[in-house]
Amino acid sequence: MFSSFNAPVKQWAGKRIWIIGASSGIGAAMAQQIAQQGAQVAISARRVELLQQVASSHDSMFALPLDVLDQAAWATAYAQIVERMGGVDLLLFCAADYRPERTWEVKPELAARTLQINVGSVYSGVATVLPELLKQGHGGIGIVASVAGYMGLPNASVYGPSKAALINLAEILYTDLHPxxxxxxxxxxxxxxxGLTAKNSFYMPALQTTQQAAAAIWSGISAGKFEIHFPRRFTQVLKFIQLLPYSVRFFLMTRLVP
Structure with missing residues (x-):
């Protein structure tokens, strides 16, 4: 039905991009790669020193410290972006919290914080920027979820449901905003x-570097894809498991952990 779900991006020079959660990890790698292609990049995170180190890597990048849990801070940060860049062409959510835990290890207060960072902050950011995006009639929103949201995976008792929520939200946003x-x-x-996956004590198949992840994301966005999943040799296996009946899925899942 679609040749591409989104408008392909032929060149990034001059594009105005705001990346949330860019003091390290995938967000930092994405900021560095796209700044090298001539985009104007605002990067936000709570860890100011690390954020400034990333921003110092390129003249077209600037640090905008932000605690994503501070609702009032979103409007202040966006006002600074409008003043400096005139607006946003692409808002990217990369901020995340994660701890590997089985269901009997979950602490309610920590679970609430993870859900607020991973999901609640996306609602805060969308509410802040979306009105202007709708007025200008072009632009985009990108959400970094995870294959952990495809199904109930062991050790992802809070992280997995938060990423499943983001997958659902992205689908809703597309049907609402694409028209x-x-x-x-x-x-x-x-x-x-x-730093998040470093907490894992189990084998992680098809582990990629942040630079590989960032390159895959920018390639997917440039091509106009809706879902950008990688590496495919791993994600396609999970997509296949999704199609299996619960009896088979549960059999496989219970054998992934001791």
């Missing part, structure tokens, strides 16, 4: 070597 001229990108990485 109004806006693009929406759902980004589902497999395992990427970051």
């Amino acid at each position: 109004r001229g806006l693009d929406v990108y759902l980004i589902n990485p497999g395992f990427v070597d970051t």
